Amino acid sequence: MSADDDEFRRSIRSDVPHSARVWNAWLGGKDHYPVDRELAEAVSAAYPQMADIARASRAFQIRAIRHLVSVGVRQFLDVGTGLPVANSTHEVAQSIAPESRVVYVDNDPIVLAHAEALLTGAPEGRTDYVDADLSATDVVVDEAAKTLDLSEPVAVLLLSTLGHLVPAEGIEVVQRYLARMPSGSHLVLCDTVKTPQTLAAQEAYASGDNPPYFVREPAEITGCAEGLELVEPGFVPIDRWRPEEEDAVPVDQWGLVARKP
Numbered sequence: 001m002s003a004d005d006d007e008f009r010r011s012i013r014s015d016v017p018h019s020a021r022v023w024n025a026w027l028g029g030k031d032h033y034p035v036d037r038e039l040a041e042a043v044s045a046a047y048p049q050m051a052d053i054a055r056a057s058r059a060f061q062i063r064a065i066r067h068l069v070s071v072g073v074r075q076f077l078d079v080g081t082g083l084p085v086a087n088s089t090h091e092v093a094q095s096i097a098p099e100s101r102v103v104y105v106d107n108d109p110i111v112l113a114h115a116e117a118l119l120t121g122a123p124e125g126r127t128d129y130v131d132a133d134l135s136a137t138d139v140v141v142d143e144a145a146k147t148l149d150l151s152e153p154v155a156v157l158l159l160s161t162l163g164h165l166v167p168a169e170g171i172e173v174v175q176r177y178l179a180r181m182p183s184g185s186h187l188v189l190c191d192t193v194k195t196p197q198t199l200a201a202q203e204a205y206a207s208g209d210n211p212p213y214f215v216r217e218p219a220e221i222t223g224c225a226e227g228l229e230l231v232e233p234g235f236v237p238i239d240r241w242r243p244e245e246e247d248a249v250p251v252d253q254w255g256l257v258a259r260k261p
């Protein structure tokens with residue numbers, strides 16, 4: 001990360017788009033400035049599927065959490081949290097298993113400013129927020145360990161977030177997280193795959209002064225799960241990962257859930 005990136009990430013800027021706010025605009029939320037909406041619209045003009053991807057990513061996140069709770073996972077590390085929306089990780093997990101513990105991680109000051117809305121979990125469970133760069137994996141995991149019991153399985157979630165790192169760095173970062181987690185832990189991951197259309201979206205997104213987002217070759221996503229066991233149906237477009245709505249829209253966003261043996 002350059003010094004400029006670092007400075008950008010430490011301040012709330014209304015003249016420069018922020019990833020969390022642009023994402024919120026695609027999701028139809030209310031937490032964005034004109035500069036965010038302009039970028040969201042520019043990317044959507046280059047790549048009309050973008051808002052579908054944002055909605056599909058949230059829907060995949062909900063289905064994956066419900067599945068993980070059903071197989072006994074009670075701890076979640078949600079890296080690259082974004083702004084609070086309905087069905088946040090703790091709401092989904094604690095609605096089924098109130099004792100679930102959730103730690104959110106983001107480095108955007110706007111997400112930190114909204115973090116209180118994320119910290120209203122069920123009294124039986126625990127919810128916390130870590131303000132850190134996701135690449136600083138030891139800092140994140142050491143902080144998370146104040147809330148999560150690292151002798152018990154943890155699901156590490158990286159939804160539509162890894163693209164903020166260059167592909168090679170992404171694999172290494174994810175593997176560092178998983179190395180700190182015990183057997184039975186899971187990785188939940190989704191990102192945009194490289195096509196001529198998604199490359200056009202990447203280019204449109206990079207037209208502002210905001211940090212870029214890199215779309216991925218499929219192997220650059222599956223490489224993150226090396227050594228893990230893929231949960232059925234494996235690595236697929238996220239609209240096909242245990243779909244619940246028959247009319248789910250097909251998207252160029254692929255994802256996986258994988259278990260650490």
Ligand SMILES: C[S@@+](CC[C@H](N)C(=O)[O-])C[C@H]1O[C@@H](n2cnc3c(N)ncnc32)[C@H](O)[C@@H]1O
Nearest residue numbers: 020023080081082106107108133134159161164
């Ligand atoms: C596209 S949003 C996805 C939000 C959420 N995971 C979802 O799927 O709805 C990406 C999030 O990652 C955060 N982010 C980007 N780079 C980060 C970094 N280096 N460390 C921590 N968070 C980061 C952004 O602030 C933003 O909230």
